Amino acid sequence: MNAGPQPQSPWQAATIARIEKRTPRVTSFWFRPSRPFTHLAGQHVDIRLTAPDGYQARRSYSIASAPEAGAGIELAIERLDDGEVSPFFHDVAEVGDEIELRGPLGGHFIWEASEGGPILLVGGGSGVVPLMAMVRHRTLQKSAAPVALVFSARVWDEVIFRDELIDLDDRRDGFEFVLTLTREQARRPADSSRRVDARMMVQAMERLPKAPRLAYVCGSNAFVSAAAEALIEAGVPAGLIRTERYGV
Amino acid sequence: MVTRGFFSGRRPPSDTDERIPPGQYLEQGFPVLSAGPTPRVRSEDWSFTLKHGPKPVKKWNWAEFNALPQSKMTRDIHCVTAWTKFNTPWQGVLIDDIFADAGIEPPTAFTLALSFDGYSTNVPTADLVTGKAMVALLYEGKPITPDHGGPARLLVPHLYFWKSAKWVNGLQFTERDEPGFWELRGYHMYGDPWREQRYSSDP
Numbered sequence: 001m002n003a004g005p006q007p008q009s010p011w012q013a014a015t016i017a018r019i020e021k022r023t024p025r026v027t028s029f030w031f032r033p034s035r036p037f038t039h040l041a042g043q044h045v046d047i048r049l050t051a052p053d054g055y056q057a058r059r060s061y062s063i064a065s066a067p068e069a070g071a072g073i074e075l076a077i078e079r080l081d082d083g084e085v086s087p088f089f090h091d092v093a094e095v096g097d098e099i100e101l102r103g104p105l106g107g108h109f110i111w112e113a114s115e116g117g118p119i120l121l122v123g124g125g126s127g128v129v130p131l132m133a134m135v136r137h138r139t140l141q142k143s144a145a146p147v148a149l150v151f152s153a154r155v156w157d158e159v160i161f162r163d164e165l166i167d168l169d170d171r172r173d174g175f176e177f178v179l180t181l182t183r184e185q186a187r188r189p190a191d192s193s194r195r196v197d198a199r200m201m202v203q204a205m206e207r208l209p210k211a212p213r214l215a216y217v218c219g220s221n222a223f224v225s226a227a228a229e230a231l232i233e234a235g236v237p238a239g240l241i242r243t244e245r246y247g248v
Numbered sequence: 249m250v251t252r253g254f255f256s257g258r259r260p261p262s263d264t265d266e267r268i269p270p271g272q273y274l275e276q277g278f279p280v281l282s283a284g285p286t287p288r289v290r291s292e293d294w295s296f297t298l299k300h301g302p303k304p305v306k307k308w309n310w311a312e313f314n315a316l317p318q319s320k321m322t323r324d325i326h327c328v329t330a331w332t333k334f335n336t337p338w339q340g341v342l343i344d345d346i347f348a349d350a351g352i353e354p355p356t357a358f359t360l361a362l363s364f365d366g367y368s369t370n371v372p373t374a375d376l377v378t379g380k381a382m383v384a385l386l387y388e389g390k391p392i393t394p395d396h397g398g399p400a401r402l403l404v405p406h407l408y409f410w411k412s413a414k415w416v417n418g419l420q421f422t423e424r425d426e427p428g429f430w431e432l433r434g435y436h437m438y439g440d441p442w443r444e445q446r447y448s449s450d451p
């Protein structure tokens with residue numbers, strides 16, 4: 001639980017090993033760190049870009065890959081058109097480039113399969129990224145912990161990791177994928193087409209065998225506030241809710 | 249290490265350079281970060297307790313606390329997630345004035361700030377006194393909103409902003425430097441932005 005940043009997590013060079021477009025606005029980048037790197041599901045890295053005159057820009061990105069995945073660290077970065085760092089990744093970064101990163105970081109927004117469930121995950125947009133690491137970790141550990149993921153996206157084509165999540169949902173092995181689209185009609189029968197609310201949280205919890213031990217909420221600040229309030233209204237004690245806010 | 253192809257146009261104006269600690273960027277907005285949901289603390293339920301170890305020294309309710317001498321502070325603040333915001337205007341009660349009202353000289357060198365949501369953070373007592381820190385009640389002249397820590401938050405502007413505990417409801421003198429919530433989770437015991445003391449492994 002209290003792993004925190006490892007004592008040896010200085011800046012290191014990592015090579016971009018693979019790039020794959022996930023949705024029109026989100027692209028995944030796999031980084032191969034130059035030094036050993038072991039993370040826990042839910043943690044993030046800090047990335048630092050340096051201009052020729054020494055100017056640096058630094059941002060945090062959650063890790064999407066499971067700790068045991070092995071093929072490098074996957075970051076899924078959403079493009080903000082007027083942003084500084086995310087457009088660099090979308091427009092400039094190429095396979096083979098070296099990028100400085102530091103991590104793993106974060107000692108609170110973490111779930112290990114050995115801790116068990118049930119767990120309720122609630123993600124908005126790119127806020128699904130650390131939750132995806134938890135879901136993948138559960139799968140690779142062959143954990144039977146009941147986990148429900150409520151994922152709010154604007155439209156069907158912006159559902160990051162969509163096919164993978166639907167595949168996992170179809171296994172019926174204790175993972176429940178609850179999708180809601182805020183700007184389009186739902187496509188799957190059990191999905192919703194509205195913003196997250198208390199009723200949606202109640203419905204998600206009905207798909208778990210008992211009340212969740214912990215709830216994890218991640219996304220923009222506005223999303224996290226709304227989702228955390230919906231959880232509290234649905235009866236989840238505030239002390240069981242962990243949040244990760246992507247700032248603004 | 250220079251990053252291939254990175255030529256950002258977004259540099260801070262050069263006259264502000266020396267106000268931005270290493271690794272930070274200038275932010276115009278006011279991002280929100282916290283470990284859990286935003287507690288809604290009504291002022292009628294609010295209180296502030298000064299403790300020496302487990303022993304309460306003095307407790308104030310909202311009206312009593314607001315009757316303490318109020319001071320203003322406009323400061324640059326630095327969040328560990330790398331944003332810096334200039335000239336944030338706060339008003340509240342200096343920690344010096346809280347200690348004076350309790351009639352106490354700080355008995356130990358270490359303090360834990362405690363919050364309604366169970367959050368805590370450690371700050372050396374010396375970093376709270378001589379006008380360095382306050383319990384803030386107003387931001388930009390208005391009550392602090394719940395997501396920014398209202399009704400009252402600690403303000404220790406010279407340290408990374410997680411030390412400025414939101415929804416603060418007390419200060420506790422401790423014999424040793426005891427880690428708080430984020431410090432137990434890998435963040436730095438002191439958190440000086442000018443020395444980039446973000447994580448426990450930083451010198």
Ligand SMILES: Cc1cc2nc3c(=O)[nH]c(=O)nc-3n(C[C@H](O)[C@H](O)[C@H](O)COP(=O)(O)OP(=O)(O)OC[C@H]3O[C@@H](n4cnc5c(N)ncnc54)[C@H](O)[C@@H]3O)c2cc1C
Pocket residue numbers: 044059060061062063076077078079080081082083084085086087126129130244245246247248258275276329
């Ligand atoms: C723990 C953590 C994990 C995160 N994980 C992820 C993740 O997995 N995936 C992900 O995509 N993001 C993630 N983020 C968010 C990420 O760190 C960046 O904030 C995000 O990529 C935007 O950075 P940027 O440099 O592109 O945009 P910024 O330059 O930071 O701008 C952000 C927005 O602010 C506005 N803005 C700010 N300053 C200016 C200015 N001077 N001029 C114009 N506009 C401005 C822009 O409108 C822009 O849309 C995470 C954040 C945190 C804290």
